[in-house]
Amino acid sequence: MDYDFVCEADGFSLADTLECGQCFRFVKNPDKSYSGVALGRGVTLWQDSGRLFATGFNERLFACEYRSYFALDVDYAAIHALFEEDAVLMKAVEFAPGIRVLRQPLFETLISFILSQNNNIKRIGGIIERLCEKFGERLEGGVFDFPTPEALAGKACSDLAELRCGYRDAYVLDAAERWAKGVIDRDVVMHAPLADARRELARIKGVGPKVADCVLLFGAARYDAFPEDVWIKRAMGELFPGGLPEPIKPYAGIAQQYIYHFARAHFAP
DNA sequence: AGCCAGGGTCTGC
DNA sequence: GCAGACCATGGC
Numbered sequence: 001m002d003y004d005f006v007c008e009a010d011g012f013s014l015a016d017t018l019e020c021g022q023c024f025r026f027v028k029n030p031d032k033s034y035s036g037v038a039l040g041r042g043v044t045l046w047q048d049s050g051r052l053f054a055t056g057f058n059e060r061l062f063a064c065e066y067r068s069y070f071a072l073d074v075d076y077a078a079i080h081a082l083f084e085e086d087a088v089l090m091k092a093v094e095f096a097p098g099i100r101v102l103r104q105p106l107f108e109t110l111i112s113f114i115l116s117q118n119n120n121i122k123r124i125g126g127i128i129e130r131l132c133e134k135f136g137e138r139l140e141g142g143v144f145d146f147p148t149p150e151a152l153a154g155k156a157c158s159d160l161a162e163l164r165c166g167y168r169d170a171y172v173l174d175a176a177e178r179w180a181k182g183v184i185d186r187d188v189v190m191h192a193p194l195a196d197a198r199r200e201l202a203r204i205k206g207v208g209p210k211v212a213d214c215v216l217l218f219g220a221a222r223y224d225a226f227p228e229d230v231w232i233k234r235a236m237g238e239l240f241p242g243g244l245p246e247p248i249k250p251y252a253g254i255a256q257q258y259i260y261h262f263a264r265a266h267f268a269p
Numbered sequence: 270a271g272c273c274a275g276g277g278t279c280t281g282c
Numbered sequence: 283g284c285a286g287a288c289c290a291t292g293g294c
Contacts, residue, residue: 022275116274117274117276118276118277119276120275124274124275167277205277206276206277208276208277208278209276209277210275211275211276211277214275228275229275230273230274230275231274231275264275
């Protein structure tokens with residue numbers, strides 16, 4: 001298979017990273033590769049005995065964009081070493097140690113997780129695909145970028161009807177309008193103390209504690225954010241009735257991702 | 270058929 | 283501040 005880029009990716013699992021519920025735009029191909037749109041380009045990636053291959057970006061774009069997107073610049077060995085203090089957490093890590101928390105674009109993450117509320121992952125992906133096809137820029141390869149805030153701002157709920165996203169349509173539009181107007185302070189979201197960043201995001205209709213923490217974790221790499229969905233609540237009750245150990249809390253979000261993936265595999269309701 | 274889904278809003282205490 | 287109804291859609 002022809003490729004534009006290859007690198008050693010020790011400890012990284014493409015499959016587990018893309019299938020652990022943090023992103024919605026990648027599909028698995030019959031040959032086990034994954035195709036999707038990331039950072040404004042259609043890309044396909046696959047992994048072979050550790051090495052990561054890709055089409056759609058080259059070495060230069062990897063160095064300045066995709067290395068960070070896939071968190072391959074983050075020292076996970078050090079984070080795992082911190083997690084080793086807790087035997088229960090390590091069981092979850094060992095189930096899928098190659099999971100990395102992606103750095104997705106902030107606005108895309110915001111809209112994606114607004115759409116995720118009281119919804120299931122499969123359907124979320126379909127809604128987002130229709131959103132991109134209708135409002136996103138057409139890219140090389142016939143795929144569509146995630147829409148800009150400006151492309152959505154000013155639309156009416158009826159314009160979103162064919163997305164079939166239900167009552168979340170008004171939330172998406174509120175988010176896009178506030179984002180386009182610059183009402184939401186991006187700097188506060190990225191850098192202010194966690195409570196302030198959460199409050200800033202919660203000004204948007206349809207954004208509560210859980211969605212806000214997903215945006216902060218997956219869209220701003222704020223690893224202390226800890227999204228609590230129904231799976232995490234179940235798992236925490238079973239595994240960590242006293243909460244996470246204190247030393248782990250600065251990386252609670254990364255721990256959360258291992259626990260989430262573990263819980264979905266082991267605690268079927 | 271009926272419950273569930275990476276929840277939040279709104280209302281009423 | 284907190285409980286409960288309600289929300290639109292479709293996967294299983």
